[in-house]
Amino acid sequence: MDCSKTACKFREAEKLYIQIVQDENEYSIEIDKGENLLRGMQRHDIFVKAPCGGTGVCGKCKVQIKEGNIPAAAEDQLYFSQDELEKGYRLACQAYPTENCSVFIEAANEDQFRIVSDYSGKPMEKNSWIQSFRIAIVPSDFQKNKSLVTLFNEKLGGDYTYSKRSLMKLVHLMDQKQSIPNTVRDGHKTVIECILEEQCIIDIFIDEEATAYGIAIDIGTTTIAMQMIELISGEVLGNHSLLNRQRGYGEDVISRIQYSNEGNLDKLSKCIQEDILKGIYDLCQTTSVNLERIVKIAIVGNTTMLHLLLGLSCTSLAVHPFQSITTALHEFHFSEIFGQLSLECKVIILPGVSTYVGADIIAGMLYCGFHEEKETTLLIDIGTNGEMAIGNKDKILSLSTAAGPALEGGNIQYGTGSIRGAISRVEIDKDKLSYRTIGDLPPIGICGSGVIDIVASCCKNGIIDETGRFSECYEDGVVEVARTVEDQAIVFTQKDVREVQLAKSALRSGIEILMQRMEIVPEEIERVYIAGGFGGGVNIDSAITIGLIPKELKDKIVSVGNSALGGAAAYLINRKNRDRIEEILKKTSYIELSTDMHFQDLFVNNMFFYGVGNGEST
Template sequence: MKLKVIKGEDTYNVNIDPEKNLLGNLIDNNIKISAPCNGNGTCGKCKVQLLNGNIHEKDVGNIKLNENEYLACKTYIKSDCIIKISDTETKKFSILEDFKKNKINPDCEFKKIALKIDENFLTGKSLTDTVNLKMSTKFKFTLEALKKLSTLINESSEKQSKYSLYKSDEINMICNKNVIIDVFNSKDESNIYGIAIDVGTTTIAMKLVNMETGKILSSTSILNSQRQFGADVISRIQYSMEKSLKNVSNSVKEDIIEGIEKLLRSSKINKKNVYEVAISGNNIMQHLLMELFCDSMAVYPFTAVTNDILEVGFYELFKNRLLNCKVVILPSISSYVGADIVSGMAACKFYNLEHTCLFIDIGTNGEMALGNKDKIVCTSTAAGPAFEGANIESGIGSIEGAINSINIDTEIKNGNKNYIINYKTIGDAPAIGICGSGIIDITAELLKSGIIDSTGKFDRNNWKGKFIDLTLSDEYGQKVVFTQKDIREIQVAKSAIRSGIEILMRKFGCHYEDLYKVYIAGGFGNELNLKNAAVIGLIPKQLLNKIKIVGNSSLSGTIEYIINKNTKQNMKHIIDIAQGIDISMNDDFNSEFINNMSF
């Protein structure tokens, strides 16, 4: 049977397997769709619109669907069909690329060396011997460098090579450690570029950097296509175990290639001048990128294949010849405290902190570290994707039309209490859902107005029902609701984060007043109303005046890695002094988790 898929301006015509559900067929044909629950039929996010044809749909439970709307994970094609997938999420997603900028003296591993060529140039036994004699060095040479150097003393290269150096009076060589890796005719041609990449569970952010100057030349970001295999890393591991590790790996590789192509187009640089790509992300994201089997990371004792830094060739990793350079996969501390946290701590200079500081990256996992230059304790808590909208009925990502800020006013009329809901959306567009910062706001506002009590239940004296319609008075936006189940999701997520903080404080042996600064990283943290986060107990109130928002610190630390060679040693120091705390084996975590469930 044949399936026609319309997604925005793109149309796909594919053959399908009627024994597989629609979601499986879309994945097999590399047609990307969001499926946060990994096709279990619980999130209601993989909606498609049937335009023509016959299908069979299994029970979708309490998920509300419009006319001709179906869940891809519950649908089986019974004839040739035409369906439509919304591409709103892909087009309008807001991805955090900004970060706290540090003053860094560029000092990368790659160096540019100019060498004058005169008529008495050839004084050694060979051209490479002459180069080393002139510079008093013992450089080795790559084949690429030798090919270009051969044009310097051979006249036939003028006719055969567009890179001929024949009759040049100066050459510019690029070296890495003790190896000459490339040769150019002019200084302008011999720029040294690198690409820093942060692979997040939901999003991928990338920057093209001049490694000599530290200047950022181009930026781009993209949704992580692995979201079709589930919103969280465990769902993706499960898919890789039961169905196809290759599919999971290839999806993020394709995203990265697409992003690099965008960087090259927008900067208009010569791709031959890109000498390094550095990739940071949580450890599971990196394992899946490298196509490493990682079943062991989903079960106790959560053993990673490697936490070490890894250098590979671009083609070896991506099976793509877009670039010819090395790729560095940055190091992790443990299976669940990954390179994104190591990079973030490096950007926040944990390697030389005199005072004790707390670092928190709030996302699908709540990864956090506490310490200074002498001692660091760190952990990860499974907050789940609630803060990113995945398990919330009207939850969506940070896209245009997402409600991202809310407050509730109370008025008394004729002895009755009325509530007026005021909200803002991303891009001031009509409301289509609610994103992470809005989820925190509505929870805090419901609590402050007395609509819910400290246990999270709707107070029957102040509110009749088990949900609140945020857009009741808005004739333009879609119906956006916040339910009792949504509140429970938030309680679980915020309790996991708060309990992790408390466990680290206890393990380190310090109190709130001992902390000098609290760094909050990540896209969710960047938009967070900190006072409302404190109202619901996500962040201790005592720490509010110590908080510093640092943005995408993972990307910041990755940029530092490619422009300053000392960052590698700084990361090593952080890893050497860091002690990972396994929350699942901590006797105090369960009691802390229960205590922190209430608001």
């Protein structure tokens, strides 16, 4: 008898064999009959872009069936032309093979993804965790009936503990004692440099310059950014960035949580751990830093990303009361997280406020100086989860809004990330539309800044009304923006407008809630920090035109880049910042919006585009 319960662990499903061609690679995988192509490929670690997590609403998991027959689903009819359907194009998440087949996946074209891995703002005060002390060793030191630890502590003038790394250096010193000069008459002596953190000698250098390195890491939902820092001097040596491979399992944190809760926690955890390991090795290579010299790593990210990194269950993150396992500061040995001993160093996970205001926002507030601001300051980190905070050195309020990925090009029919060829600027002057792409290359899709420009231009020119509906001149509900080199139209649809309305309303309503709870008006805000890639790429005039940001804040906006990475770096560079983070946490309150009826009212009101036809906004 054929059992329909495909999720049953006791069920032995019929197997199908799928031949896959992706870029220059070929794979042969086995999937269960009744399993869709997307899930089957994900199980075999084959990446296919799926911003919606495989629910069929984004239309991005495009594949082409070369051999075999997979009937077109209703969702396929929405995203492919009749010609494309006849050529075998399908959504992988809706494709359920009933026979062996051959599948072609187009190149992801994400190797040139523009990732914000730098920050700009106030110069950071340096006060290193690491201190360096020099002592001299002579042959007579080895004639004493004392351990080397006791000998070193006497010369250093303190009672210090020693790391395993430093003890192994003492073993090396003992083995090499015969090479130490028998006399110091000519002034020659063996100079030992000890690296100290708090009361622990963490490394020892014999006749060589002492160095100690730290790495700051920001785990974003889409990207990972990291920075190498020489801890004694505080000098930044270089940056590195890469894409978070977890994005193949969903663009936003909710999709990741759902996928994790379906029994895939270990897969997502391993995925981010491997990405970070690769990033560390690549960063060491580009900065010419020996892995053995890394002594500290500071990691920030939203609470979900940190749970996945640590392999912690995400079950409670998506259901009321949205309780996390932890948002506290934690310190681990490298091997406890990454399961290997390639680095002998500490890993510090910085703290967050709540399940949806994580360590990335706390780090951003540290970098922007909330702990010392007398005037009211607003920080907005616009991503798939719109996190923001308002306050000063006395009081801070924070919240998170479910903005979704539309403002980063997600859930937009022809949306894409900030890659070369993405349409990043759009202007409509009467009936003439002009655009610009990243790298001035032929257009391949529309990234977040281009999406906002399109909607703003449509508002200014009366192409859409205040409800977001296209005018009668656009009966088919699309605006053609450009054409690809294959002469395929890149269009912006009515559904795309609705996605932008949802995102901009969530963010604008969050800003208004913060101001109301702080009992201030926009004019009383001294400065607005916009963090992330959005701040550096978006046309602020367009953001104000669509009502994303109050127009009164226009001249107060400062783009700070990756403030989360800046905060992680600040933690490594200045030991006082641990206390400052605790100070920020004590003064920060979290506003839960899911049960806030006033937020719901604001959300409905802010869905509208006010001032349509004249470029004005509220």
